[in-house]
Amino acid sequence: MERTFAIIKPDAVTAARAGAILSRIEQAGFRVVAMRLQHLTRAQAEGFYAVHAARPFFSSLTDFMSSGPCVLLALEAPDAIKRWRALMGATDPAKADAGTLRKDFGQSIEFNATHGSDAPETAAFELGYFFRGLELR
Numbered sequence: 001m002e003r004t005f006a007i008i009k010p011d012a013v014t015a016a017r018a019g020a021i022l023s024r025i026e027q028a029g030f031r032v033v034a035m036r037l038q039h040l041t042r043a044q045a046e047g048f049y050a051v052h053a054a055r056p057f058f059s060s061l062t063d064f065m066s067s068g069p070c071v072l073l074a075l076e077a078p079d080a081i082k083r084w085r086a087l088m089g090a091t092d093p094a095k096a097d098a099g100t101l102r103k104d105f106g107q108s109i110e111f112n113a114t115h116g117s118d119a120p121e122t123a124a125f126e127l128g129y130f131f132r133g134l135e136l137r
C-alpha cells in the first residue's frame, strides 16, 4: 500500500464538480484516508508550491489556488502515486488522454481541476504540509 496527496482545485470545487471527482476516485479503488475542505491563503499556496517559485506562472498559480476552497485528500492504494497521476492525466487538459480527470474536468493548463504528488518524497512533504499525523490513520 502507498499513500499520495491530492487536491480537487478551486476551479472544480467552484463548478460543483467535487462530488463527481470524488466518485471517480472511489470507483478507481482509492481509499480516502483523510479529507478536508479548505480555502487556502495566498501564503499557504505559496508554501505548497515553493518548488515552483521561479516559474513565470507562480504568481498566477498561487492566486488561483487561493481563489476559493479546495478539497485536500490523502489517498491510499497499491502504487497510489503513479495510479493517481494516471487517473488525473497530463497537466494540460488539451493533451490529457480520454477518460482522465483533467480531460473531463479541466479547462486549461492552469485551471486543471486536480493536483497529485509526483514522487514519494513530494507525497511525504505534501501530506505533512496539510494533515496532522492523527488524521492519517
Ligand code: GDP
Residues within 6 Å of the ligand: 052, 057, 060, 061, 090, 091, 109, 110, 111, 112, 114, 115, 116, 118
Ligand atoms: P502537475 O504536476 O501536472 O500539476 O504540473 P506542474 O507541477 O508542472 O505544475 C503545477 C501546476 O501549475 C499545474 O497543475 C498547473 O495548475 C500550473 N501550471 C503548470 N504549467 C503551467 C503553465 O505553463 N502556465 C500556467 N499558467 N500554469 C501552469
